[in-house]
Amino acid sequence: MVHVGCSKLYQKYMTERNHIIDLLRFFAAAWVAIFHFNETIPYINNWYRFFFKLGYLGVPIFFVISGYCVYMASNQAKNAKHFIVRRILRIFPPYWFSIIIVGIVIICSIVTNGANSIAILPKSGKDILATITLLTTPFSSVPIINWVYWTLTFELFFYLLIFIGLLIPYHYRVFWFISISISSLLFPIHEHWPFFFIGHWPSFCFGIVTYRLLHCKDQLWLNILLLTINVFALMNIIFLPYYSQTCVVTCLLIIISHYIPLKQNFASKLGDYSYSIYLLHVPVAVYMLGSVKQIKYVQTHLWANLLWDFLLLGLITILSRWMYFNIELPSIILGKKLTNGIRKNTL
Numbered sequence: 001m002v003h004v005g006c007s008k009l010y011q012k013y014m015t016e017r018n019h020i021i022d023l024l025r026f027f028a029a030a031w032v033a034i035f036h037f038n039e040t041i042p043y044i045n046n047w048y049r050f051f052f053k054l055g056y057l058g059v060p061i062f063f064v065i066s067g068y069c070v071y072m073a074s075n076q077a078k079n080a081k082h083f084i085v086r087r088i089l090r091i092f093p094p095y096w097f098s099i100i101i102v103g104i105v106i107i108c109s110i111v112t113n114g115a116n117s118i119a120i121l122p123k124s125g126k127d128i129l130a131t132i133t134l135l136t137t138p139f140s141s142v143p144i145i146n147w148v149y150w151t152l153t154f155e156l157f158f159y160l161l162i163f164i165g166l167l168i169p170y171h172y173r174v175f176w177f178i179s180i181s182i183s184s185l186l187f188p189i190h191e192h193w194p195f196f197f198i199g200h201w202p203s204f205c206f207g208i209v210t211y212r213l214l215h216c217k218d219q220l221w222l223n224i225l226l227l228t229i230n231v232f233a234l235m236n237i238i239f240l241p242y243y244s245q246t247c248v249v250t251c252l253l254i255i256i257s258h259y260i261p262l263k264q265n266f267a268s269k270l271g272d273y274s275y276s277i278y279l280l281h282v283p284v285a286v287y288m289l290g291s292v293k294q295i296k297y298v299q300t301h302l303w304a305n306l307l308w309d310f311l312l313l314g315l316i317t318i319l320s321r322w323m324y325f326n327i328e329l330p331s332i333i334l335g336k337k338l339t340n341g342i343r344k345n346t347l
Contacts, residue, residue, distance in 0.1 A: 018261070019262040019268040020256075021065055021254060021257075021271065022269070024254075025065060027058075027061070027267075029278045031057065032059065032281075036285075037293065037309050038052055038053070038309070040293055041299045042299065044299070044300065046302055052309075057243065059151060060247050063151075064203055064251060065254075067211075068207035069207070070162055072211055073086065074165070077166070080164075080167050082339035083166055086335035087159045092331075094279055094323065097327045099132075101280060101283045105118060105287045106121070109287070119143075126142075134156050136149060137150060137192070139153050140193065141192060165177065171219075174226060178222070180205070181226060183195075183198060184230075184233040185232060202237065270317065272324055274320075275324075275328060276319070277316055280316055280323065285315070285316055
């Protein structure tokens, strides 16, 4: 149920799409993609390679945005069951389609090269089931067949934590998030189950608390406490350089755009395709077309490298647009149909 303190602010928010989030989603997807395009070739110290060597920072951007948007989605849902149905239909159909693309690329590799040099395939029924259900590494020791799939397993467990939170009455829900955040300070990070998700929880929760600070001000001091705990958690967890700073900057941009909205623009429209870009860029640009990057001229000449990368990004974006309208959007609409729309007077 929506709490009175949130409902008016939430309804006002829903009438205005946050275009900075759309812009950030596309930027993060493109940053990660070009980072991966260049991971298979030797590093050359120039401004272009230096900037895109930091492309792993697209991941914390995604997690912060996901926390913000998923918490908003949880407030749209009539109940916990409807929330999880929508989330499952949001993440899995595009994921399954991308698995098919990986499979096609592997078949092409076998036909042309006589061997699979792309990815480690599932070796048993258990491995296949883990791959289909996103219970691969880091949940288990089953290897992923696409470099980016590990983040989706984190997302899946973040959805589960939000789902549990929805079963708790509104006034006490924040204590659930506080308890998980404290756990991220106290528990060691595990490579696999049971606490693999603890390490990235603070970045995801940064998005949650940003939404709560902007739209649910009736629990202001608890929200500030939640934010403080996650700041300490980010400082305590050692990730790659600039990880925590990226989370903070992403939150600040979302907050600024709440008060000074960004107008819709071409780049922000591309945000809809970000999930598909994320899923498709490795199998298409790295697995299928990666041989171009092995040409020494492309590796050693800045503008040849840059031109090829942006041609690849353009191709992936075009394919992702098709995937969005034919796979993602129908799945989103199905989720809304199955959950009978949004109850306007609840959060």
